[in-house]
Amino acid sequence: MSTIAPEPVAGARTGLAGLLVVPATLFVAIGLLGPIAILFRYSLNQFIPGQFMVDGLTIENYVKFFTDSYYLTVLARTVRVAVMCTIACLVMGFPLAYVLARTQSRFKNLLIIAVVLPLFVGNAVRAAGWMTAFGSKGALNASLMGMGLIDQPLEIMFTENAVLIGIVAVNLPFMVLTLQSVIEGIPRNVEEAAFSLGAGPAAMFRRVLWPLALPGILAGTILTFILAMNAYATPVLLGGPKFQMMGPLVYGQFAQQNNWPFGGAISFILMTATILLTVAAHLIVQRRYR
Amino acid sequence: MARLSIEHLRKTYGDLTVVNDVNIDIADGEFLVLLGPSGCGKTTTLRMVAGFIAPSAGSITIGERSVTTLPPWKRNCGLVFQSYALFPHMTVAENVAFGLEMRKIPPADRAPRVAEALRLVQLAGFDERYPRQLSGGQQQRVALARALAMEPDVLLLDEPLSNLDAKLRQEVRVEIRDLQRKLGLTTIMVTHDQEEALTMADRLVVMEKGEVRQIGTQRELYERPADRFVAGFIGRSAFLDGDIVAPGRFRTKGGVAIGCAAATRIGAATLALRPERIAVGGEADGLHNRFEARVEHASYLGAILEIDVSLSGPDAIDKDRMLLQIPNKAGIAEPKPGETITIGWAEDAGLVYPREG
Ligand SMILES: Nc1ncnc2c1ncn2[C@@H]1O[C@H](COP(=O)(O)OP(=O)(O)O)[C@@H](O)[C@H]1O
Numbered sequence: 001m002s003t004i005a006p007e008p009v010a011g012a013r014t015g016l017a018g019l020l021v022v023p024a025t026l027f028v029a030i031g032l033l034g035p036i037a038i039l040f041r042y043s044l045n046q047f048i049p050g051q052f053m054v055d056g057l058t059i060e061n062y063v064k065f066f067t068d069s070y071y072l073t074v075l076a077r078t079v080r081v082a083v084m085c086t087i088a089c090l091v092m093g094f095p096l097a098y099v100l101a102r103t104q105s106r107f108k109n110l111l112i113i114a115v116v117l118p119l120f121v122g123n124a125v126r127a128a129g130w131m132t133a134f135g136s137k138g139a140l141n142a143s144l145m146g147m148g149l150i151d152q153p154l155e156i157m158f159t160e161n162a163v164l165i166g167i168v169a170v171n172l173p174f175m176v177l178t179l180q181s182v183i184e185g186i187p188r189n190v191e192e193a194a195f196s197l198g199a200g201p202a203a204m205f206r207r208v209l210w211p212l213a214l215p216g217i218l219a220g221t222i223l224t225f226i227l228a229m230n231a232y233a234t235p236v237l238l239g240g241p242k243f244q245m246m247g248p249l250v251y252g253q254f255a256q257q258n259n260w261p262f263g264g265a266i267s268f269i270l271m272t273a274t275i276l277l278t279v280a281a282h283l284i285v286q287r288r289y290r
Numbered sequence: 291m292a293r294l295s296i297e298h299l300r301k302t303y304g305d306l307t308v309v310n311d312v313n314i315d316i317a318d319g320e321f322l323v324l325l326g327p328s329g330c331g332k333t334t335t336l337r338m339v340a341g342f343i344a345p346s347a348g349s350i351t352i353g354e355r356s357v358t359t360l361p362p363w364k365r366n367c368g369l370v371f372q373s374y375a376l377f378p379h380m381t382v383a384e385n386v387a388f389g390l391e392m393r394k395i396p397p398a399d400r401a402p403r404v405a406e407a408l409r410l411v412q413l414a415g416f417d418e419r420y421p422r423q424l425s426g427g428q429q430q431r432v433a434l435a436r437a438l439a440m441e442p443d444v445l446l447l448d449e450p451l452s453n454l455d456a457k458l459r460q461e462v463r464v465e466i467r468d469l470q471r472k473l474g475l476t477t478i479m480v481t482h483d484q485e486e487a488l489t490m491a492d493r494l495v496v497m498e499k500g501e502v503r504q505i506g507t508q509r510e511l512y513e514r515p516a517d518r519f520v521a522g523f524i525g526r527s528a529f530l531d532g533d534i535v536a537p538g539r540f541r542t543k544g545g546v547a548i549g550c551a552a553a554t555r556i557g558a559a560t561l562a563l564r565p566e567r568i569a570v571g572g573e574a575d576g577l578h579n580r581f582e583a584r585v586e587h588a589s590y591l592g593a594i595l596e597i598d599v600s601l602s603g604p605d606a607i608d609k610d611r612m613l614l615q616i617p618n619k620a621g622i623a624e625p626k627p628g629e630t631i632t633i634g635w636a637e638d639a640g641l642v643y644p645r646e647g
């Protein structure tokens with residue numbers, strides 16, 4: 001083991017490193033922080049039908065959201081769906097990521113491409129495909145009814161389950177790829193050492209693999225949770241008009257109701273909820289496993 | 291501690307036989323070293339004993355217990371890896387306690403055993419450090435303590451010293467050996483380093499191409515190598531290819547006649563001579579085999595001079611080259627290419643092996 005501290009990146013001394021991060025910083029500032037600031041400002045404005053937006057400083061949009069059970073239900077549903085999708089992605093993604101990370105197969109790269117492949121099909125296209133497959137007159141129901149196995153079409157479309165499955169399918173590759181790269185960095189020897197010391201697979205997982213994969217688990221769950229909280233196309237296309245989630249709600253306020261102040265407020269609530277839940281969950285996890 | 295018995299052990303990957311019919315018996319408390327060139331199947335053999343690779347055939351018995359089909363966590367084999375394989379998220383004490391934790395030993399009883407194991411490897415007081423805060427040698431000692439703390443039936447070491455620098459290697463080598471003796475641990479160590487093997491082992495197993503070539507003590511391997519490979523691998527030998535033409539008479543390919551007591555079976559053979567049995571210059575006077583050898587090349591290696599000579603004249607088709615190693619006594623000058631030197635050896639000096647190829 002080398003005891004010499006690694007040389008700092010050459011650029012760090014010359015100030016070059018500072019220069020190199022300027023484009024990304026500018027991009028984030030202009031593309032993200034600017035609109036968010038403007039949105040926040042709008043959310044404090046008044047909405048008067050017919051007059052569009054009236055400058056003001058009021059919290060009435062936030063009050064409206066938190067006093068109307070309809071909006072609270074949408075928020076609760078969004079959080080529930082996002083949490084369930086994230087857990088499902090982790091539970092299904094971990095074994096897959098582990099196999100991908102540890103396989104000696106010549107076809108490893110092909111397997112990784114197979115995991116990413118679903119992302120080549122956009123959300124909307126995929127959801128449309130499912131509508132044709134799982135709709136009440138879709139391929140699945142048609143064949144099951146044709147074979148006489150069922151006499152009522154199975155209700156798959158426009159249910160919460162359809163949305164859950166849809167979001168999991170979109171988010172799973174992100175979880176798998178994040179976990180896979182972290183697991184690949186854990187030497188196989190360390191697992192073997194645990195086995196030789198008397199740890200069965202469950203104990204090895206709990207005491208060695210999970211804690212060492214924790215950075216990847218955190219990154220993967222943050223990524224999939226944020227994606228699920230903000231899902232748009234999947235809930236709209238697979239959930240149907242009655243299944244509201246926060247993403248479509250925001251869009252509706254802006255594009256259909258033209259209520260920018262309320263839309264801004266909902267956006268802010270969605271963003272804050274996402275950040276708070278992410279931070280809270282990971283504080284709990286880290287306290288338990290560090 | 292227990293004895294260990296490996297019988298007819300085999301491992302094949304498809305058509306490739308990596309370990310072939312290995313039989314080894316290791317006595318209780320014995321330090322056995324598996325020695326062989328890289329890729330000869332040492333690690334595969336060790337990992338079959340540890341339970342990480344399922345044998346294609348054969349059986350492994352530890353004590354009275356057949357472990358051939360047991361998973362690694364039920365074998366009670368302490369394992370030390372070349373790369374240490376410490377748990378980076380645990381302190382030194384937690385690393386060492388891991389095996390005890392897995393055996394459901396209550397925390398209060400673990401502490402003294404952890405302390406004892408760390409004391410054995412001279413790391414008392416390092417309990418709260420993390421592996422990344424230790425030097426390579428210290429990490430290797432923690433790995434050793436971790437394996438010892440669970441009181442394994444056998445200790446398995448796979449090239450445990452090869453990531454350490456030369457000086458540290460010497461130290462840890464002695465430490466491992468002393469500990470092994472003191473605790474009476476049945477141990478298998480894998481190495482490709484001949485010096486390491488010779489200094490540490492009670493007995494050695496020389497492997498090549500997946501097969502055991504010879505099992506024996508250092509003296510047995512050096513003085514009675516079972517085949518040409520062992521004769522060249524354990525210590526140095528000078529080799530001459532030729533034929534046994536009559537009992538006691540060896541003729542090199544270049545036509546030089548050599549008297550050799552060991553030559554009994556007539557046929558193609560290789561004569562192997564240990565360098566210290568070959569006399570040079572005046573010391574060769576009166577020996578049965580005495581030749582004027584032509585120097586082809588000479589190298590100065592400090593303690594010894596290595597001289598490549600040919601026995602037959604410059605016109606011979608096969609020049610009968612052999613490599614001499616002469617102790618560098620009183621700083622004798624190395625001979626120039628083209629010069630001739632007198633060499634000789636006794637009739638009983640050489641060993642003969644059937645010639646390969
Ligand atoms: N999983 C495997 N598949 C195919 N060949 C393997 C596999 N593992 C090891 N080998 C081959 O087996 C031989 C012995 O390997 P190993 O036991 O690691 O050798 P050593 O430890 O003596 O250097 C090597 O030639 C290696 O290429």
Ligand SMILES: [Mg+2]
Pocket residue numbers: 332333334
């Ligand atoms: Mg090896």
